[in-house]
Amino acid sequence: MKAADMRVPEVGTATPELRRRLDEIWKTGPGIAGFLGTVDHKKIGIRYIVTAFAFLLLGGIEALLMRLQLIGPDLKLLTPDQYNVLFSTHGMTMIFLYAAPILSGFSNYLFPLLLGNRDMAFPRLNALSYWIYLAAGIFLYVGFLTGHGPNDGWFNYVPYSERDFNPGLNQDFYSLGMVLLGISTTVGAANFIVTLLRMRAPGMSINRLPIMTWGTLTASAANLVVVPSVSLAFLLLWLDRQFGTQFFRSAGGGQPLLWQHLFWLFGHPWVYAIVLPAMGMVSDGLPVFCRRPLVGYSLVALSTVATMILGFGVWVHHMFATGLPGLGLSFFSAASIVITFPSAVAVFAWLATIWTGRPVVTTAFLYFSSMILMFVIGGVSGVMTASVPVDWQLTDTYFVVAHIHYVLIGINLFPVLGAAHFWFPKMTGRFMDERLGKWSFWLVFAGFNIAFLPMHLTGLLGMPRRIYTYGPEMHWTALNTITTCGSFILALGILLFLVNVLRSRRHGRVAPANPWDASTLEWSVSSPPPEYNFAVIPTVASRHPLWEDRLQEEQATSSLDRGMLLDRGKEVVTTTPLDAEPDLILEMPGDTTAPFWLTVGLSLLFIGLLLRVVSLAAGGGVLTALAILVWLWPRRALREREPAHG
C-alpha cells in the first residue's frame, strides 16, 4: 500500500489561518458558473426552501380562488372545468411541490450541520436533485399556465384520466412531470440515507442522532422504494393515453384498480414521508424552548421508524369504498388503527417535555406546541376514517378534506413555520421579528382552525368534495362562508410571515452563533455558518454536545474546538454506520455544471416525449448521457483512479 494512500489526519484547533485556508478551498466559484455549478449543501438547501415556499404561495392562491367560488351557493366565479383544474393543481402543488421539497430543503441545509460534517455524501447529486425538482415544477406549471393543468384530482383516478374522457394534454403534462419529479425525490432520498449512515462526526453513534435526522432517514428510505410505484403508474397512464396500451382500460382487460393500488402503495408511505421529518423538527426544536432534553428520545426514534414500517401496510384504507373483499379491508383497517400507537408516543413525549420543562414562549415554540393539537385533531379524524363503516359514510366528503388539511397543515406547515423561525438566525445571521412573528402565528392558527374545523361538520352534513358549487337548499352556506373567511385569515398570517422574513433578512436583530442556547452541533458554528461548516471536525460524546456542562449525563465531554483539520483539500471524514468510527478521508467534488446540464438534457427529453417530437427527445437523451459520462468519469483529484496512471 502506497504511503500517499494512508494518512494520519492532523489534529489541531481552529486558527484564523486554518479558517482562511478552508474558506479558499470550500467556497463556491464566482459568476454564472458558480451559480449553476455550486454543490454547497447550504446554498442548495436555501434554494429548495425558497422554491418550495413559492409553490406554497401558488397553491395558496389557487385555494383562495376556490374558496371564493364556494363562499356562497350557486356562484359563477369559476367554471366547473376551471374548478377541476384548480383543485387538482392545488393538491399537486401542495403535496408534491411544497410539502416534500420544503423538508428536503431544511434537511439539505441542516444535515451536515446537525451531523457534524462538512458536506453531504453526494454533493453533485444534491445539486441534481434540486435542478430536477425545479425543472419538474416548471414543467407542471407550464402545463397549468397553458391551460393543461391536471384536472382529475391529485390522485388522478382512471378512467377519468384516460384519453377517452380527457383528450387534452392535461394528463400528459401531469404524468410526465410526475415521472421527472420522481427522479429528483429518489436521488435526494439516496443522498440523505447515505449521508446519515456514513457522514457523521466521530462519536455521533446512532443513539445520539437528532430526531429530525431519524425522521429524514425513515422518510428517505420509504421514498427510495415507493416513489418508483407512482412514477411507474404515471408512465403506464401516459402509455395508455399515447400508445394505446391497456394497463388501466377495462375494455382491453386492464384493471382500473391497478392505478389505485400503485398510487396508494406510494401515496400512503408518502404521507408519512412528508410528516416524519417535520415531526422530527418538533422533537428537536420544542425541547430547546422547554429548556430540557426531549422526554423519551429512544421511544420517539423507534416510533418514527415503526410508523414508517406500519405505513407500508395501510394503503388500502384509501380504497375502502372500491368493493374489495371484506377480509382484506379488515386487515388494512386494523393496521390503520394500530399506526396511532407510535404516533401517540411522539405526542406524549412532546407533552411530557413541555410539562416537565420551563417553556419559553417564542413564536417557534407557539408553532411547535400548537402543532401537537393539530396533530391530535387530524389523528382522531384519521382513526375515525380508518374504520371501514365510518369511512363508507365519510369518504369523498369534506370530512376527508378537513382530515387531510389537519394532517398536512398541522404536521407539515406548522412545524415548517416553527422551524423557519427557529433556524432563521442560523441561516441568515439575524433573528426574525418576534412581535410580527406572534401576530402572524395567531392569524395562521386562528385562520386555519376557523377554516378547517367547521369543515368536519360540512362533511358530516354530506357535502361531497370537489363539487364546484352547491344549492342554497343544502344548508351548507353558513359553514362554507366561515371556511372561506378562515382561509383568508390564514392567508393574511402567511403574508405577515413573508413580510417578516423579507424584513428580518436585512434589518433583523443580529444573532450570535447559539441564539436560543440550543444543544446540537449546528449551533456551535457561526451564524450563518462558513462554507466549510466546521473548521475542525468535532468529536461527539453525547446527544447534547452544547448542554454537557449542565446535563452531565456522560463521562466524557464532546470536543468542539479541537479535532481533525482535514485541510489538504476539500476533505471530509466518513464514519461507520452505527458507531460513527472514522474509516476514510474523502476528497469531495468541487463546483460542476454537470448536474445542471443533465437536468437540461432530461427536460428536453421530457418535452420531446410530451410533444412527441422524436428529434428533441433524442437530443435530450444524448445530452443526458454526455452529462452522466462527464460526471462519472473517474477523477484523479477525487482518487477514483490510480494517481500514477492515466
Next chain:
Amino acid sequence: MAEVAMFKPGPLPVGPTRRQGVGWWGAIMLVASEGALFAYLLFGYFYVGATEPPGWVLEPRPDLRLALPNTVLLLLSSVAAWFGEHGVLSRRRGRALLGFGLAAVMGVVFAAVQWKEWHLKHFLPGTSSYASLYYATTAFHMAHVVIGIAVLLGIFLWTALDYFSPRRHMAVSAGVLYWHFVDAVWLAVFTTYYLTPYLGFGT
C-alpha cells in the same frame, strides 16, 4: 471536570478504497430503488392476472426455445463480469478486459435475441392488458440491459486506460453490481412471464 472525548485518529485510507466509500453505498441505493420498480411491475402482472377471468394469459405455454437459452446466456454474462472484476482485483488487466468485453457482447446478444422474441409474439402492446404488461416489463428490462452495456463499455474503456488497481476500483465494482442486478431481475421477469403459466397462473 469530565475528560474530553477527542477522537485520536490512526492512519486512515484516503479516497474511495476497495468497496469502502460512499459510492458503493450509492450503487446499493440505486439497485434498491430499481429493484422496487420491477417489484411493482410484477405486482401489476400478478394483480391483474389474479383479478381477470381465466384465459388472460395470452400464451398459456410460452415458447422457451429462445427465452431459456437467452436467460442462461445473461446469467453467464454475470459470471464474465465477475471474472473481469476479479481481473482488476488481481491486477491482471487482460483478464479484466476479457471479462468486461465478453459480458458486454453477451449483453448485446441477449438484447438482439429479446428483440427477435418480441417480433415472434403474435400480440402487440395494445392487444390486451397482458400484452401491455408483457411488453412494458420486458422493455423496462431491455432499457436496463442497454444502460448496463453502456456501463460495461465504460469500465472496459477505463480499465484499458489503466485507471484501476486492486485498491482503486469503485467504478468497476459499482458497474458490475449493476450488471448483476440487471441479470437477477431478469430471472424474476423470466420466471413470472415464462414459467408461472406452466404452474397454472392465469390459465
